Amino acid sequence: MPHPQLWPAWIGAIGGFVLILWLSWRLFRRWDAMAPRGRTFLLVALSLFEAVYWLNVYAWLVEPNLLVVRRVEIVSARWHGAPLIIAAIGDTHVASPHVDVARIERVVRRVNALRPDLVVLLGDYAGSHEPEAARAGRQRSEVLGGVAAFAMLDAPLGVIGVIGNHDSWYGRESIAGAMEDAGVAALWNRNVVIARHGGDFAVAGLADEDTGDPDFARALDGVERMDTLVLSHSPDPFARMPNGPALMLAAHSHCGQVTIPFVGRPILPIHNKRYACGLIQENGAALYVTAGIGTSKLPVRFLNPPEIVLITLRGEARRP
Secondary structure, rough: OOOHHHHHHHHHHHHHHHHHHHHHHHHHHHHHHHHHHHHHHHHHHHHHHHHHHHHHHHHHHHHHHOEEEEEEEEOOOOOOOOOEEEEEEOOOOEOEEEEEEHHHHHHHHHHHHOOOOOOEEOOEEOOOOOOHOOOOOOHHHHHHEOOOOOOOHHOOOEEEEEOOOOHHHHHHHHHHHHHHHHOEEEOOOEEEEOOOOOEEEEEOOOOOOOOOOOOOOHHHHOOOOOOOEEEOOOOHHHHHHHOOOEEEEEEHHHHHEOEEEEOOOOOOOOOOOHHOOOEEEEOEEEEEEEEOOOOOOOOOEEEOOOOEEEEEEHHHHOOO
């Protein structure tokens, strides 16, 4: 059963297809009686309408259900230990159009098949904006069930996550509790140290930019001299990141959800537009912003398919 917000898209898809068939039938019935200029005009008009129709079907119903694996190598002078393979997922937005618990379970299986050393979750596990108390029991179960599905993630160095703005609007304590129940360390201006044979490292998680106060001093307390990753739901704090951490991972922007060729991304819910999407390197540090899995506001994606990011982080001396 389609999500309620997708009914207009399905009605438009079916109705538009019927309209294309009807217009094509009318056009070719009258073909012999039409002047050459009239034929050309109607063919161009029908072709444009059909192109717009299929682009909308793709953006509303096809691309949001795709899943790509984006492989990235980052070489950093600030990373001194053995290479680290990180799988990053953001913006799952469970209980929104295109994303239910079954889809999160499929994403988890795809992540496990990649065999990362570490999995990081970058916030906004809840779809929509309503607080937990205002939602129907079925939707609450779906949101928390999506978080519970992370228990199936299998990485030798564990699973670590941060909280996003939608999670805070839903109820930060509920989401964080569900994460901990699923075996995910939920960070909010704090860090965890991970021991391994290739060199210990720290993962610091920031508070959400929109609903909290990202505090690097608290998040990095006690690990200033270690190899460090920083997790943040929003990429905006990267502009304030102190020297030391090799890499920040973030989500939130959805890479705009829609990219228009030759125009760009018309909607970006971040302050610093340089941090819209992908790999950004500044002042010796790196930021990677993922397009995420789900959608927000409009259930549409175009040229920004849902993604799992598989990052290999290595030091300069270890570069092949």
